[in-house]
Amino acid sequence: MLSRADITKCFIRYACLSNYNHVFPRNFYSNDQNKFSNDDPDNESSSENLLSIHRLKNPTSKVICPKQLRVAIIGAPNAGKSTLTNKILGWKVAPVSCKVHTTRFRTMGVFTEGDSQIVILDTPGLIESGKLKRHNLEDSLLIDPHIALLEADLIAVTVDVSPIWYRSSLHSEIVKALHMHSNKRSILLLNKVDLLKNKNELFKITKSLTGGIVDGRRDFAIRNSRKYPKESVIKEINYNFPPLLMNDAGKADLESKDGWKAYNKRLQAVGNLTTSYWTKFERVFMLNSLEGDGIYDLKTYLLETAKAVDKWDYDETLVTNQSPYRLVKQCVWEALLDSDLPAEIPYNIKIKIKVLTESEEDSLLRVGIDLLCFNNRQLSGVIGNDGQKVALIARKAKQNMMDTFKCDMSLKLAAKRITKKKT
Ligand SMILES: Nc1nc2c(ncn2[C@@H]2O[C@H](COP(=O)(O)OP(=O)(O)OP(=O)(O)O)[C@@H](O)[C@H]2O)c(=O)[nH]1
Ligand SMILES: [Mg+2]
Numbered sequence: 001m002l003s004r005a006d007i008t009k010c011f012i013r014y015a016c017l018s019n020y021n022h023v024f025p026r027n028f029y030s031n032d033q034n035k036f037s038n039d040d041p042d043n044e045s046s047s048e049n050l051l052s053i054h055r056l057k058n059p060t061s062k063v064i065c066p067k068q069l070r071v072a073i074i075g076a077p078n079a080g081k082s083t084l085t086n087k088i089l090g091w092k093v094a095p096v097s098c099k100v101h102t103t104r105f106r107t108m109g110v111f112t113e114g115d116s117q118i119v120i121l122d123t124p125g126l127i128e129s130g131k132l133k134r135h136n137l138e139d140s141l142l143i144d145p146h147i148a149l150l151e152a153d154l155i156a157v158t159v160d161v162s163p164i165w166y167r168s169s170l171h172s173e174i175v176k177a178l179h180m181h182s183n184k185r186s187i188l189l190l191n192k193v194d195l196l197k198n199k200n201e202l203f204k205i206t207k208s209l210t211g212g213i214v215d216g217r218r219d220f221a222i223r224n225s226r227k228y229p230k231e232s233v234i235k236e237i238n239y240n241f242p243p244l245l246m247n248d249a250g251k252a253d254l255e256s257k258d259g260w261k262a263y264n265k266r267l268q269a270v271g272n273l274t275t276s277y278w279t280k281f282e283r284v285f286m287l288n289s290l291e292g293d294g295i296y297d298l299k300t301y302l303l304e305t306a307k308a309v310d311k312w313d314y315d316e317t318l319v320t321n322q323s324p325y326r327l328v329k330q331c332v333w334e335a336l337l338d339s340d341l342p343a344e345i346p347y348n349i350k351i352k353i354k355v356l357t358e359s360e361e362d363s364l365l366r367v368g369i370d371l372l373c374f375n376n377r378q379l380s381g382v383i384g385n386d387g388q389k390v391a392l393i394a395r396k397a398k399q400n401m402m403d404t405f406k407c408d409m410s411l412k413l414a415a416k417r418i419t420k421k422k423t
Contacts (some may be wrong), residue, residue, distance in 0.1 A: 008227050053091070053327075053405065054317040067116040067306035068313065072148040073189075075158035076171045077125025078102055080191040084158060084289040085109055085122040088299060092403040093320040094122045095330040097337035099346075101125065101137065104333075105326070106144040111299075112316040116306040118299075119313065121148035126173035129264065141255050146263065150179055150252055154305060155186040157278070161205055162195035168208045169276030178278050179270040185305070188214075188281040189298070194288040206284050213279040241266050324405075325353055331400035332369055332413070335393045345381050349373050355412070365409035367401065372418050382415040 002254035081104050082094035084293055089109040095102050107122040123145040132142050149155060156309045157174055161167045170178075178186060188209060190202060212218055243251040253259035283301060287294040314321070329351050336346035355368030371393075373379040383390050394413040 021252035038323050052321040053319040055319055057317050063115055065115050066309055066312050068309045069154055069306040070119045070121060070152045071154045071156050072121045072123060073156050073158055074123050074126060074145050074174065074177060079158045079160040080289045081158050082122050084191060087289050087292050087295050088120055089319060091319045095334035097334055099337045102143060104138055106148045107322060109320045110314050110318045113303055115301045117312040118302045123148045126171060126175060143260055147254050149181050152184060154292065155181060155184055156189055157186060158189045158191050159209065160192050161190050162192045162228060167205050170209055170278060175278060176267055176271045177274060186281050188284045189287055191287045191289055192200055193286045200329045202286055209277050211277040211279040214284055215282050284344055297400060324356060327404050328353055328367055328401060330354060331404055332397045332412060334400055335396035338396055339389060339393045342381050345378055349378050363407060365405055365407050367409060367411045369413045371415045373415055374420050379415055379417045408423050
């Protein structure tokens, strides 16, 4: 356990490592009206280097043979991907809630042990493109899992084994994604095993999700009439479609409209062939990510699977490189989802960061947030009886921020009614 002193040191250590004098640019978001009227700088490249969270750890004296593994955690919404990510990292970097679509963007986290560095890419739950339009969701929910898949060396498919109607077949979007990246290694993570009364079910579930084949071995006989698409058909799809657009780093540029269109065309073509299982999983892990059961074995496997590289991509103490603005927003977002508000409210109000500074005297992180409500129903819902609801949201958000930034902080959170600008 980190002591209070360690936590403060940890935060200060970040400042030293980053070569910045302060964790945050002082008063970057002050009450200056011009700045405040801007949108939150989540996407501004200027915010990239402002804060990245580091562990308090003595650098390893000499790394003889650096190894690295990038792992994309994919799965259906609410499978427990972010809970698992936080557990593997031993740090809260991804928002978690009982509601679907909690994760809105891909989230990167790192842990380094000995010579090996593991980069975890948590992703929004995989969804069909039709759902995005129907529910008016951001593009990142559709595209980010595929960017992570392109970046990954290993695909970790996470399945919630608790609902009876989901656990016997892989979500079609997962199977499509696996086909698109069939050259990559993959593992199956059966999560929430604590919720399964009859543990013998795990054997059946494994059998139906793997087609009875794990690590190339036919461990269980399986009767399944649906045909598995041939490798040659997948190759043909890749051959017959126009080449994908590349960005400066030479990676398929899914963030550009044309890049995503071309990729999605292949994805849809693969989709017509899919089965409900995958026969190329190398390993199957049974996990209770909430309590951490099975995490040690998974981490050991990841460390052993890392491949030799010239040098690690990240500093060995780095935990995440997400911008502080995004982390703060995620903490508030999680609190909103967890506060029993009428279902649609969290999705329709706006989180505005008003102040984000670190005080020079006491290293106290000061955060000011406005919850912008667009009608009276939203406002009264957020405020609650005698302000009890907004107080609860503030308490939860503050706790989330303390778990993420591991420092003392003060949070001012207010709900405000605004009118939507007509465009
Ligand atoms: N009982 C139990 N609950 C779990 C476990 N793992 C996650 N949960 C719960 O499942 C819910 C969803 O967890 P998340 O980690 O937010 O799931 P996710 O897959 O990241 O969800 P999205 O980001 O919405 O796609 C939360 O209420 C978690 O507490 C587990 O192993 N056991
Ligand atoms: Mg998530």
